Amino acid sequence: MDITKIIDPLNDAQRQAVSAPSRSMLVLAGAGSGKTRVLVHRIAWQIQVEGLSPHSVLAVTFTNKAAREMRGRIEDLLNMSAHSMWIGTFHGLAHRLLRRHAQQAKLPETFQVMDSADQLRLIKRLLATLNLDEKKWPPKQIQWYINAQKDEGIRARHILETGDLYQRQMLIIYRAYEELCERSGLVDFAELLLRAHELLRDNEDVLEFYQQRFRQVHVDEFQDTNTIQYAWLRLLTQGKDNLFVVGDDDQSIYGWRGAKIENIYNFQKHHPNHQVIKLEQNYRSTGHILKAANQVIANNDGRMGKELWTDTGDGDLISLYAAFNEQDEAYFVVERIRAWVNEGGARSDVAILYRSNAQSRQFEERLMATGTPYRVYGGLRFFDRAEIKNALAYLRLTSNRHDDASFERVINTPARGIGPKTLNDLRMIARNRSISLWAAAEEVLGQGRLSTRAANALSGFMQLIRQMAEQVEGLELFEKVKQVVEKSGLIALYQNEKADRGEEKVENLEELVNAARLFDFDADNEENLGELDMFLAHAALEAGELQADDFEDCVQLMTLHSAKGLEFKLVFLVGMEEGLFPSLQSIEDAGRLEEERRLCYVGMTRAMKQLYLTYAESRRLYGRDSYPRPSRFLREIPPEFIQEVRMRANVSRPVTAVKPKAPGIMTEGQYKLGQRVRHEKFGEGVVLQMEGEGAHERVQINFKTAGMKWLMLAYARLETL
């Protein structure tokens, strides 16, 4: 047995965590301290050294990506398939449990998972049937309310009626919502977790089975768990002392969506026999970056206490740039990126991180103007697109006719003359009789109380669904999808769409067929689902990153939230201004301000080599000019770690002066065309072209050995020969 592979790459603290005897364990893993590595090696250790069966392993993450990575790394390390281990997201694993025990979970075998967009639509529909005004009862707010209740494990029947009108109305809606989901066999994301918890709580045999099976339970990003997730973990590990959690209280940035940092403290209370191990050695960033980040986060109260360190030296100072306005900020950042690339850096090693998505535009424009490839994270995901959802709705209906959400979605897409009036009638009947819309439609048609036109349209639609279901029977999955996409008329609909995006939608539908072809169906899956239902669940649970240009060398643009867990050699943390970061909404509340500070900590610790902080002295926000003060987080960084960058030659450059300059040949300035120069790194070369002026002046040089390069004059430190 070769355990050196498992143990050797670890430092002392990591090794201690990995090789500790089975017990409750809390690993406080600072940013870049090898958190995933510890988790992966811990599991490998237990299997190889302690003889744990892979079958007895449960490992839970938050994202599909993290789950995939963990599985992959375990397989690499152990050189075996991790097939029999339960490694997945909370939602994915809850889904699996519910499929296996649908009956005991009091769910129909055919239940379908809906994503948040589906949920929102369902709520809007519900409001209509309840005759409630969306203005007075915003659907978003209702969605938030319902999910918040579920995250806390609270059902409508647990809520006591109070005199509060708002509360009472919410309760009425929550009740009706539960009823509707029940009837349609629909399960939202929060419901997956809550149901799974109830399943274990209320069925002793099921609980015992899984308690026996999962001898070791591992959790990633524990600081992000919410109440019900932790309760679920506790049930599974009750009385077993076998819960191994990894997390970082300083990186808890999802409090606003129900994550309970308190779970870390409660873990210690609930597991008196637990051990805490801190991972503080950082393998990512330079000393200056870490020291600055430590100082910032030290301003928070009630931390578990952790200080990152590195033995690889201090590195460069952190650069601070005070931009004239947001355009100047973008100009500066992009020029720096170009200098980085000119000096041989990869664009994919560079990230621009911002607090809110709206900030990306300025940078995109500059990047575009300079022809710098970039990629913005956090756009629409593949399975979130309307055309894809429509196709899936048709597929769902062929599989389960009583899926009301899907029924409503496509009953008039493409338009077939079934208007709101007919639909409303159906809704009323369905609601009064507690049946599905499909059943209501059948009934109405049987009674013949619709106008001929409406009746024809409706029966035409139902006929179409029945026909599709029949035709598709027995076909391969991708054939099914292909048939449905065509027969439903969706392709034709989008082909005729004159707007430029019609073509793209058709392509996306083709891509869906392709996704179905590539779908890796596990025939003896533990959920005993058919291939189609499995595919549908996959679509809901995994929204799918769709960037095909992953391979292109791109500058990365994303919010601070989506940057968590990633690392880049060169990081720009932009918009460091009061009101933006920390955001206006968080400034008043001490708790939320601390979360912003953690976000700042997360952002800073993404940087490996160089960190730039920028803010604008004036910024156009919501149509008016604002003159924000620099972020308080800047003041929390000791000045000795910061170097101020002043790139502007003339301080009061007019706003509009920052235009992309056409590359032209200029002979001004210090250098002349054909001038021979020497560069520290690239050696000797000849100046071929020049552009820009003042601090933005750049020259193109053909180096003897390093080839053609564009260099920023201000930084290149060229020596004339």
Add this chain to the structure above:
DNA sequence: TTGTTCCAGCTTTTT
């Protein structure tokens, strides 16, 4: 059924 106009709202996001 489609196109236009008007108006509120405006962090962060995974499943």
Add this chain to the structure above:
DNA sequence: GCTGGAACAA
């Protein structure tokens, strides 16, 4: 100041 959604008109 822009955007998305809803209301309204043709």
